[in-house]
Amino acid sequence: MxxxxxxxxxxxxxxxxxxxxxxxxxxxxxxxxxxxxxxxxxxxxxxxxxxxxxxxxxxxxxxxxxxxxxxxxxxxxxxxxxxxxxxxxxxxxxxxxxxxxxxxxxxxxxxxxxxxxxxxxxxxxxxxxxxxxxxxxxxxxxxxxxxxxxxxxxxxxxxxxxxxxxxxxxxxxxxxxxxxxxxxxxxxxxxxxxxxxxxxRPENVPTLRLKRDEDYEEALRDVLAEAVRCRIRPGERIGTHLSGGLDSSSVTAVAARALAEEGRGATAFTAAPRHPQPSRRNRFTDEWPHAAAVAALYSNVEHVRVDNDAMPMLDALDLREAGNDWPLLNASHNAWDTAIHRDARRRGLDVMLQASMGNMTISYDGTELLARRLRSGDVVGTLRTVRDLRRGGGRSWLGIAGQAADSVLPVALRRRLRAAFGKGEAGLFDYSAIHPEFLKRSGVAEQAIALGCNLRNVARADSRALRLAVLDRSDHRGHSAMATRRLFGIDVRDPTGDRRLVELCLSIPDEQFAKEGVPRSLIRRAMRGLLPDVVLDERRKGLQAADWRVTFDAALPGLRQEVARLRNSPFASECLDLNRMEALLAAWPGVEATGEQANYDYLCAFSRALTAGRFIRRVEGGNG
CATH class of the missing domain: 3.60.20.10 (Aminohydrolase, N-terminal nucleophile (Ntn) domain)
Incomplete structure (x- = not known):
């Protein structure tokens, strides 16, 4: 291999x-x-x-x-x-x-x-x-x-x-x-x-100037179709990751159409909560109905539901880590992702299509348009964008004002103002359980705190730089894909990361992605008629693994043992804030907990530290 x-x-x-x-x-x-x-x-x-x-x-x-x-x-x-x-x-x-x-x-x-x-x-x-x-x-x-x-x-x-x-x-x-x-x-x-x-050198791709909006839509459809088609070879059995969002829905729909021409079909997998979750602001917590509406349009798509808690968290980590030579990114999400690939292997599939780069390519939201116009001094363009965000985007005046302020104010001043108005933004230690002393000694503390885990802080008002920074930071996908091949014999392929498609999307003006204030406007227009309206008109984001607390709660005894084992590793004790990790487990609010802070504490900081610590112990030979 x-x-x-x-x-x-x-x-x-x-x-x-x-x-x-x-x-x-x-x-x-x-x-x-x-x-x-x-x-x-x-x-x-x-x-x-x-x-x-x-x-x-x-x-x-x-x-x-x-x-x-x-x-x-x-x-x-x-x-x-x-x-x-x-x-x-x-x-x-x-x-x-x-x-x-x-x-x-x-x-x-x-x-x-x-x-x-x-x-x-x-x-x-x-x-x-x-x-x-x-x-x-x-x-x-x-x-x-x-x-x-x-x-x-x-x-x-x-x-x-x-x-x-x-x-x-x-x-x-x-x-x-x-x-x-x-x-x-x-x-x-x-x-x-x-x-x-x-x-x-994608940063040097020239801007594409076409006569009509429809020309951009056609260009996106054509290149996406080719990116999908070249990844479904004759004789291969094809699966797809199908969430309720625009990216995986588009890839699944285009693959279904291409396979139908050859008399073939695909198996689409959707991870969904077994335990009903309450709706959250700007989020929908069960992606199954949206995904099912996509699958229903294509008779050659078999739709398979996989429970988010289909595998215990630590069992899924044990399995996935056996094939991975790099720390895993997220312990909780790994449970449903590994369960999907395990089911795909049982069904004898050869290929899994995903769309993990879609947010930076086919469905980029165009958010940087207002910032670019403001910072360039384009008064007319700025006023037009504000009008569109209000009318087509449904944004409040306060929300638009906040976005405008974020675009022009220095990061430190923006953070102070937000805190003064009770709207403090998440920073490094919200996302990370890195030990503060280890961070100081590492020499990257100033850079890490300034970034605050938000790449918009280093690529302000430049959509191309932002998207390339995200693509660069997402190269852990290769380690995951190699592990999937090793563990399950399945080749992971991502049409939304196709070089031709990336270059096309980087060349398209921001105005097309945020036309009339509608976020992700280009993919919504390009896929009209190929995807159901319930997906195309959905402005909320799907929340994957909305019931992650169930998986986390079931793993709690094992997680306490994991943190205790990490204290036996000098390097894990040095780089991870184990006291904080233990305190988080002691204060675990249970499966009924709500609020964004729990996501930061457990889904981000604890989860990333856990996988890093397990990786360290594996290298040291301490996970036997």
């Missing part, structure tokens, strides 16, 4: 690495005839000629385009042959021409160098270790750790950044000496040294 390789290593080290990665019996190995370059792969593409060795884990989503541009012979050409031809034509720049979810390594004998890359979608991972002229790379960190020379030493600064939800440093992992290949980047390694090059 991936590949590994390196330079100047005993071949036995690479053999051990590939065994750590293996899920299949389709293993291939190769050694360069005149050099110390070695490769091994498990169920991945492996090809070479007298100059190049290429190993590739993933999909070529623009294969027909590449065949045409490279002049290779259509269906008779293997993916490996296409990759070799692409590299011969474009060299290290070839990856900018390849679309798909992939990790790739190339040995180029002419330049005596390795080239390592992953695509911008971040659903494939690639790591490397280099020391004293040696190189070892692998698609999962466990492949590196199979080599006894590779250390397993945790990096305190990365743990601090993770707990503070800071933007990721491109090469950094949780282990000293272990580096990752960042999405959309190329690592060139030669003679014991490496350089990093960013080949994907």
């Amino acid at each position: 991936g590949f590994c390789g390196g330079w100047n290593l005993p071949f036995g080290s690479v053999e051990k690495a590939v065994r750590a990665l293996m899920r299949s019996t389709r293993r291939s190995t190769g050694r360069h005839a005149e050099a110390a370059a070695v490769f091994a792969c498990d169920d991945a593409v492996f090809a070479g000629d007298d100059r190049l060795f290429v190993v590739f884990d993933g999909r070529l989503d623009n294969r027909e385009e590449l065949e045409r541009r490279l002049g290779v012979p259509g269906a008779s050409a293997s993916d490996g042959a296409i990759l070799l031809a692409a590299y011969h034509r474009w060299g290290g720049n070839c990856f900018a021409h390849i679309v798909g979810d992939y990790a790739c390594a190339v040995w180029d004998d002419a330049s005596r160098a390795f080239f390592l890359t992953t695509d911008p979608g971040a659903l494939r991972t690639l790591f490397f270790w280099s020391d004293r002229g040696r190189l070892l790379f692998a698609t999962e960190q466990r492949g590196l750790f199979a080599c006894p020379d590779v250390p397993r030493e945790l990096d305190p600064e990365q743990m601090a950044a993770w707990l503070a939800m800071l933007p990721r440093e491109p090469l950094r992992t949780f282990f000293r000496g272990i580096r990752r290949v960042p999405p959309g980047h190329l690592v060139r390694w030669s003679a014991g040294k490496f350089t990093l090059e960013c080949w994907w």
Whole structure:
């Protein structure tokens, strides 16, 4: 399930690495005839000629385009042959021409160098270790750790950044000496040294100017359709994550239409509360009715309900962590997500489509439009936006005034004013149980407190910068996707993270996403007739796992034991505020508790600290 390789290593080290990665019996190995370059792969593409060795884990989503541009012979050409031809034509720049979810390594004998890359979608991972002229790379960190020379030493600064939800440093992992290949980047390694090059530059995508609003709608539909279609290959059994929101509903609907043309169907999974939950302001707490309305439009969609508490929280953590080489993001949400994948495996599915990047692409809400116009001094545009927010967006005058103030005031002043009016905003320690002293020593305290876990504080009035920052901070999805492949044999694919779709959505003016003050206006218009009105006209947000308190309450005895075990770990005791975690458990308000503070305390701060602590103990060997 991936590949590994390196330079100047005993071949036995690479053999051990590939065994750590293996899920299949389709293993291939190769050694360069005149050099110390070695490769091994498990169920991945492996090809070479007298100059190049290429190993590739993933999909070529623009294969027909590449065949045409490279002049290779259509269906008779293997993916490996296409990759070799692409590299011969474009060299290290070839990856900018390849679309798909992939990790790739190339040995180029002419330049005596390795080239390592992953695509911008971040659903494939690639790591490397280099020391004293040696190189070892692998698609999962466990492949590196199979080599006894590779250390397993945790990096305190990365743990601090993770707990503070800071933007990721491109090469950094949780282990000293272990580096990752960042999405959309190329690592060139030669003679014991490496350089990093960013080949994907979405910040430079030109703004798209079309004549009519309908042209933007058509462009979005067309590119979304292609992003979905290339992810549902012949012979594969397809599942989808279907919530009650616009993103997963759009992906499911487009997939259903494409599959129907081939006489095939899909299985859509919706996580829903088994225990009825009261409605909350601007939220609906049961997504099943909205999701069911989507599924009812397409006769080839089988709709499956999965209870949010279908798996005990700690059981789900134990299962998911066995396949994950990175801390999990959220303990409570992991329960229903793991339950869905477990059911999908039982049904024999091969692929799960999701839409986790949709909020930053197809259904971006256009919120930064008012800020941009205010900060640029566009008085007429600002007044027009205020009018639209009032009429089409249904916003109150007070709400619009608050949004305008947030747009122009310095962050510190904005926070003081909000606190003075009793509207204090959540800050770092609302979201995080990082130990304050550990944060101070980490050197990131000032940055973390200023950010306050809100990327709008560093990307103000710039929708493109904001969305790219969110995409960059969401690269943990690759670790989750790799774990899903390992544990369940299911390939997770996200059309809303398709490079072509991301670039299109970044190029579309903000005005289209917030037309006439309606948030997420573009996707609502583009999907009219393909989705039910109950989804398209819903202004509230669906609240996933609204009954998470039930799962948390059932796990309470085990959670107390977990925190007690963390005290046996010097590093967990250093970086986590264990006193606060114990106090939160002692003050647990029960399943009937309401209020946003419980979400901050337990769903965010405690949950993230718990998964970080379990990860630390796992690395230390203390979770046996």
